[in-house]
Amino acid sequence: MISILLVEDEAPLQNLYRIKLELAGYEVRTASDAQTALDVLDHFKVHLIILDLLLPRHNGLMILQELQSYPDWRTIPVMMLSSIPKVDVNVRDAVWEQLNVVRYLYKPTTKPHVLVDAIESLIERHSE
């Protein structure tokens, strides 16, 4: 079963996405902050990370950098999920790629089924 780490600090939104992902058949671990996210990665095998950009204390970019420090985590694909449009984040595409960010999703247009579609497309691409 594919295991997903969902890092989202707003409980109602975290709950919403978690339910939809579980209904789609994924195993979902959740975290509301950077430290909990890293603890989950320490204890469980995760195939994909869905990461909010704005988190309390440490933002999503810091988590991405932390992931790059460990060989086991470096290769885990990450989907950013943010209420800030990609164009407003001062990060170039090449840097996103280096940080293994495979998709940047804008929360207001990412309804739960759209998130599931994005994950399915990613899995299809990987299995080709």
Next chain:
Amino acid sequence: MAEQKFADDIVSSDLISTTVHELKSPLTLISGLSSMLKLGDFGEISSQQEHYIHRIMLTSDRLLTLVDSLLSVGKYKRDSLELDLEPISAASLVRQVCVELEPLLREKKLTFSVQRPRQLPPVMADRQALYQVLYNLVDNAIKYSREEGRIKIHYKHEEDKLRISIIDEGVGVSQKDIERVFKQFGTSRQPIQAHAGSSGLGLYIVKNLMDALGGEIHVKTLENGSCFYILLPIARQLSLFSGEVIR
């Protein structure tokens, strides 16, 4: 006049921008929950329930569009449109916009096509501003398209300008409304029934950005839909020896 200044001050205020931004999460939640209810993720629903849930979803999506537009107006008023002009590949920005809007294209089962010459010159523009222009125009084309319709992007090199046309098969713009569409809250097109509405700010933002970029925007009404086209200055002065890289 005083009312306009008051409105400008409001959208320029950091406090208001922050508050508006904070509206995104609850609205995203309402929109997401209603879409799950509509898809039957929490159990079967009657057709009447589906109808009303659909209306909740459309209303929250419309509010999200308004929030985005208010944030854009606020941002550009605050920053007094300080643009960072550089040679840019417009086609690459269009591709990024399409990736971002792909879920909406798919939801309405729209066919998307691009017609372009093999060689496209770079344009002189601010990346963020041009992205915003293209995003709003393609987003509008989707919003006003009928299900299973077609959207075409057409590029044409015209002397020292690049023309990019966004053509939809939607409701079109009536001749008498053409003058109004670029004014603040000047929306005139009726969105296709049962799809997210307009904030009346999107094209106003686009017009302001195009003026700042030294470009132009026009609209033509077609027999079956509308064509919005922009003219952007080509980055002619780019020296082959400058070592600049077009992103």
